[in-house]
Amino acid sequence: MRHVTLLDIYEHPVTQKFVKRSGLAHAIAVAYHAFDLAKEHGVHPDLAVKAAFLHDIGHYTWYRNGQWDYNLYKENDIHAIKGAERAHKLLIRLGEERRNAKEIALAILLHTDSYLPDGTIHRTNLQEVVAKADERDEEPSGNHHYRSITDVEARNKIIRLDQMVYESLHDVAFQKTGEA
Ligand SMILES: [Fe+2]
């Protein structure tokens, strides 16, 4: 299995279509928050960042008469379920390890409880990191989905985050060697 980078994920047409639909700027901001939170909570940064970047890939556009309809969305939305499946398929296609693809898909499935009965979620640390990262970037009235970012800026941020993940994994490996 090759190591799948965020840039590999970002450049895939499925990501370009569906992550852009729910807001590329939001996805990238949540991925950066997840990186910080992963460090704080001892969670694997590679999984946290990938799950965070893809967390809203399952969004559908709920429009009525050309206008976004929040009630329609609230009643019918299953973006976390759809996103978990879509992200899993994408990751497997790109060559991600199956165990990682499942962990990431589960974190996407549980990043919100808006489609579930109250109090039914008990999250792992990874799942909690992704949910908290999403909350950190939320704006009133769902405005976080509409912030814009240029393709060049987005690509540069993705490359930078890949580097940050690589460096932090390298540090972890180095520290473990030092302890032995
Ligand atoms: Fe979401």
Ligand SMILES: [Fe+2]
């Ligand atoms: Fe979100």
